[in-house]
Amino acid sequence: QKEVEQDPGPLSVPEGAIVSLNCTYSNSAFQYFMWYRQYSRKGPELLMYTYSSGNKEDGRFTAQVDKSSKYISLFIRDSQPSDSATYLCAMSAGSGGYQKVTFGIGTKLQVIP
Amino acid sequence: GAVVSQHPSWVICKSGTSVKIECRSLDFQATTMFWYRQFPKQSLMLMATSNEGSKATYEQGVEKDKFLINHASLTLSTLTVTSAHPEDSSFYICSARSRDGYTFGSGTRLTVV
Numbered sequence: 001q002k003e004v005e006q007d008p009g010p011l012s013v014p015e016g017a018i019v020s021l022n023c024t025y026s027n028s029a030f031q032y033f034m035w036y037r038q039y040s041r042k043g044p045e046l047l048m049y050t051y052s053s054g055n056k057e058d059g060r061f062t063a064q065v066d067k068s069s070k071y072i073s074l075f076i077r078d079s080q081p082s083d084s085a086t087y088l089c090a091m092s093a094g095s096g097g098y099q100k101v102t103f104g105i106g107t108k109l110q111v112i113p
Numbered sequence: 114g115a116v117v118s119q120h121p122s123w124v125i126c127k128s129g130t131s132v133k134i135e136c137r138s139l140d141f142q143a144t145t146m147f148w149y150r151q152f153p154k155q156s157l158m159l160m161a162t163s164n165e166g167s168k169a170t171y172e173q174g175v176e177k178d179k180f181l182i183n184h185a186s187l188t189l190s191t192l193t194v195t196s197a198h199p200e201d202s203s204f205y206i207c208s209a210r211s212r213d214g215y216t217f218g219s220g221t222r223l224t225v226v
Contacts, residue, residue, distance in 0.1 A: 043217035
């Protein structure tokens, strides 16, 4: 079993839809959870960074963490064609600069105008 | 935000030659730099963790004599792919812990012909 499971998609939605992206994980030591957006042939760009369980909102993006279920989500409201990209979940056991980060495979999202 | 500058962005080399990839943290000090490899439709896979002034730590299955890592200063880490072969063709990305979380370079697309 992989430490982090993420559906690779692709996921196609119409412009303006609410998008739900999810990951599950098996390592209970994970405390820090991140979502990255990656455009084709580019490095990942950090979208959201959360610690432990709970919700965090930033503009059209909301990140949720449910540690009891080992399940994290990223919601995108009022999706735009510019949101079309691959979204990677990532997590680590600590926040120190030396901490190893484990990534999901990424979900490819396409927002159709 | 924090920036990691990675060069070159793409390189084509002949089989048997060596290629050096550089990552520089532009406005912060990176004690630790992570090197990832990403094959098409696959997740980011950690290859090695480099620490300034000491030897890098390699993940299982990664040949340390083939992927030479040097982290000579707090702002520069390099990855040299020695005696490259076509199976080494991939997308290589570096990352460092910054005040903004884990900041990634823009990646290097390596094609070995």
